[in-house]
Amino acid sequence: MVSRVIPVDPFDLVIFGGTGDLAQRKILPALFRRFCAGQWVDGAQIIGAARTGYDSNGFRDVVRESLKTHAAKQCQDVSALESFLRRLDYVALDGVSDEGWGHLARRLKPGRVRAFYFSVGPRLFGPLAERIEAHGLITPLTRIVVEKPFGHDLDSAQALNATLAAHFTENQIYRIDHYLGKETVQNLMAVRFGNMLFEPLWNSQYVDHIQITVAESVGIDGREEYYDRAGAMRDMMQNHLMQLLCLIAMEPPAKFDPDAVRDEKLKVIRALDPVEPHHIVRGQFEGEGSGYRQVVGNERSTTESYVALKAHVSNWRWAGTPFYLRTGKRLVARSSVINVMFKDAPHSIFGADAGRHANVLSIRLQPNEGITLKVTIKEPGPGGMRLVDVPLDMSFAEALGPENQDPPDAYERLVMDVIRGNQTLFMRGDEVEAAWAWTDPIIAGWQARGDVPKPYDSGSTGPGDAELLMKRDGRRWQGINP
Ligand code: NAD
Numbered sequence: 001m002v003s004r005v006i007p008v009d010p011f012d013l014v015i016f017g018g019t020g021d022l023a024q025r026k027i028l029p030a031l032f033r034r035f036c037a038g039q040w041v042d043g044a045q046i047i048g049a050a051r052t053g054y055d056s057n058g059f060r061d062v063v064r065e066s067l068k069t070h071a072a073k074q075c076q077d078v079s080a081l082e083s084f085l086r087r088l089d090y091v092a093l094d095g096v097s098d099e100g101w102g103h104l105a106r107r108l109k110p111g112r113v114r115a116f117y118f119s120v121g122p123r124l125f126g127p128l129a130e131r132i133e134a135h136g137l138i139t140p141l142t143r144i145v146v147e148k149p150f151g152h153d154l155d156s157a158q159a160l161n162a163t164l165a166a167h168f169t170e171n172q173i174y175r176i177d178h179y180l181g182k183e184t185v186q187n188l189m190a191v192r193f194g195n196m197l198f199e200p201l202w203n204s205q206y207v208d209h210i211q212i213t214v215a216e217s218v219g220i221d222g223r224e225e226y227y228d229r230a231g232a233m234r235d236m237m238q239n240h241l242m243q244l245l246c247l248i249a250m251e252p253p254a255k256f257d258p259d260a261v262r263d264e265k266l267k268v269i270r271a272l273d274p275v276e277p278h279h280i281v282r283g284q285f286e287g288e289g290s291g292y293r294q295v296v297g298n299e300r301s302t303t304e305s306y307v308a309l310k311a312h313v314s315n316w317r318w319a320g321t322p323f324y325l326r327t328g329k330r331l332v333a334r335s336s337v338i339n340v341m342f343k344d345a346p347h348s349i350f351g352a353d354a355g356r357h358a359n360v361l362s363i364r365l366q367p368n369e370g371i372t373l374k375v376t377i378k379e380p381g382p383g384g385m386r387l388v389d390v391p392l393d394m395s396f397a398e399a400l401g402p403e404n405q406d407p408p409d410a411y412e413r414l415v416m417d418v419i420r421g422n423q424t425l426f427m428r429g430d431e432v433e434a435a436w437a438w439t440d441p442i443i444a445g446w447q448a449r450g451d452v453p454k455p456y457d458s459g460s461t462g463p464g465d466a467e468l469l470m471k472r473d474g475r476r477w478q479g480i481n482p
Contacts, residue, residue, distance in 0.1 A: 008419050010043030012108050016095060016128055017119035018048025018059070021222075022147065024066040026178075027119060030411035032067055035084045036074045039416060047107055048090045049100070050120075059090035095124040101135045108137060115418050117145040125160060129167040138167070145174040145418055148239055149230065150427070153443075154436035161429040170429060174418050179240040180425040181410030181417075184369040185247060188338070191363075191371060193252050198361070201342065204321040208358065208475075211339040212244050214327040214365075215480045218334070219285070219295060219458075220305070228296040231303040232282075236327040238439040242269065243427070244338055244365075245323055249313050258423035262431060269434040271315045275442055279310040282446070282453035283463035285330040290458065292329075302446075304453040305329040308466035309442075310473075322473070326466060330458040333482035336365035341475075350385045357389050360478070367482065369407050370394055 013031075015023050034040060048059050064085060068075050075081050089107060093100025108114060116132060118125055125146055132138060144164070151157025164173055179185060192198055201207070214236060220227040227235060246265035253260035283306030284292045292305050306328030313323065342359040357376035364370050371394040379386040417425055445451075454463035461467075461480050470476050 005037050005039050007039055007041050008044075008416065009112065010041065010045075010109075011113040011115065011419050012045055012047065013115045013117065013415075013419070014047045014049055014104065014108075015117045015119055016049050016124070017117075018090065019050040019052050019054070019062060020119055023048070023117075023119045024063070025070050026409070026411045027117060027415065028063055029067055029070040030409055030415050032071050032081075032084050033074055033408065034412050034416055035087075036077065036080050040419070044087060045107075045109075046088050047104065048088065049093050049104060051092065051094055053092045054090050056088065056090045060085045060088050063088060095120060095131070096127045098131065098135075101131055105135050105137060110139070112141060113419055113421070114139055114142045115145060116142070117415075117418075119147060122149060122151075122160070126163040129164055133167045142168075143172050143174055143418055143421070144168055145176060145415075147176055149226075149234065150175055150239070150432050151436060152230070152234065154433060154440050157433050157436045161433065165429075171423065173429070174414075174423060175427040175429070175432060176414060177239050177243050177427055178410040178414065179243055179365070180427075181412075181414040182365050182369070183407035183410075183413075184363055184365050184371065185244065186413075186425070187371065188247055188363050189256070193256075199252070202340075203317045204319055206342055207321050208341045208343045209321055209473075210245075210248060210323045211341065211478055212241055212248075212323065212325045212337075213339075213477070213480060214241055214244075214336045215331040215461075216327075216329050216334055217331060217459075219290075219292075219330050221295070224296045227305075228298060228301055228303050232305055232307040232327055232329070233439060233443055237307055237309075237325065238435050239427075239432075241325045241327055242435045242438075245311070245313075245325065246431075248338060248340070249318055249323070251317070256424065258426075259428075261424050262428045266428070266431050266434055267315075268313060269431065269438060271313050271318075272438050273312040273314050274438075275309050275311060277445055277449070279469065280442065281308045281463055281465040281469055282306065282451065283308075283328060283456045283466070284453040285328075285458045286455045287330070287458035291455075302450075302452050306331075306453070306456060306462050306466075308462065308469055310469060324470065324475075324477070326462065326477070328456075328462050331480060332459055332461055333480050334367065335480050335482055337478070338363040338365070339478045341478075350387060354385055354387045357387050362478070 015027060017023055031046060091100055091104045093104055118128055151160050246268045249268045250264035253264045282304035285305050293299050293301050308326035311323045311325060340361040344356050344358045348354060360374040362372045373392040374389045375392055376387050377390055379388045414425060454465050456463040
């Protein structure tokens, strides 16, 4: 099956921070891949804007090198690469003064989509928004894209929302959570709402509990200062895991449109109970000479690199079905997966020897994106009626053909959605604030109690207390499998 590519009209995309890590590693490679797929056509231009004093050719040289690493497959087509680079331009400017803005204004074309990507630290969001307006660059087709972290707590998120709202309307603001751009995450909605099979069972009557795991094998190299101020709760739980929880728990929206979807997600966050202190486990990785505290250079740091918790969505659908969420650094493998753990059949007609088997729907985000349903069948062969679990595997590559072996990177989908003006997969301001309103008391509780994270070995599955969190409820985590 060949996927359909619908080209977009010519646009101007300005990447503030175009020389930075995110732009070079994610945004520009994503744009190049969409260019190679034929999604954008002649006339579109991408303007890198940052402090470094490159000219356009200097910028193109930097991007060429990055693409060779981060879009190696597409770079084999040298003419496509050079054709893409010709559409790049560069303006040296300062986000906190008026230097360079006149040059930028002259490069922008009227009457077309104009997107400003804020791929810079959050302290620049306000100054950039202010200058975009002051230099008369806002048109009806203008959009801005902002990256995480969106605030450090509720107060700062509210302040940031207010700052952006002083210059842009909500439908011009695209807050990125790249997890929402992942193909499997969108597939989760397709599976839930495109099939009759799952939705009738998608509630506390049939679902025992839900596990959401975002395990990373990497540490925090290069982001030490930021991370030690943030920790896993702010860096991952408040945004990525919360978004996944919303998509699993939300009611079916009336249609797949931005506000209908985001209204339902918001209701989920608002229905979350405060988390009991004994339903949460914090951890910090250890390692000979490379433990968390050594890495961040702070022997007394009490920042968590791991967090596991039990959450309750207090509404009619989910009352009594816990959501167990965990995320951490330096774990045994890189693996993001949602497991919907169904209840046992109420009665086994096969007797005790056959064992008890419950269905599990696993939604794998990375690696090996795909969806697996574990069903119970008879163990082959003569003899008694013994049951075994087998996976019904919906791997993209097998189901949709080899051309779908490499699902598009999340940024490909999200950047093109900005150009198309589709906000469905972006967070609305009130969602972000509601997520902070749930997170803040948890962090305040740790601070008030002087909570110290539990140590765990690098390369393990996390602190033992996280296993106990489950064990106390007669449950256990599914394995962290690469
Ligand atoms: P970076 O430090 O690598 O790049 C920052 C960019 O901002 C550079 O191009 C720099 O020249 C530019 N810049 C700094 N001060 C400026 C000024 N006064 N005027 C104009 N330009 C200025 O940072 P990054 O890792 O690319 O991250 C950018 C943003 O994206 C941050 O908010 C970060 O939290 C977020 N983010 C990054 C990643 C990632 O993987 N790197 C992932 C998620 C979110």
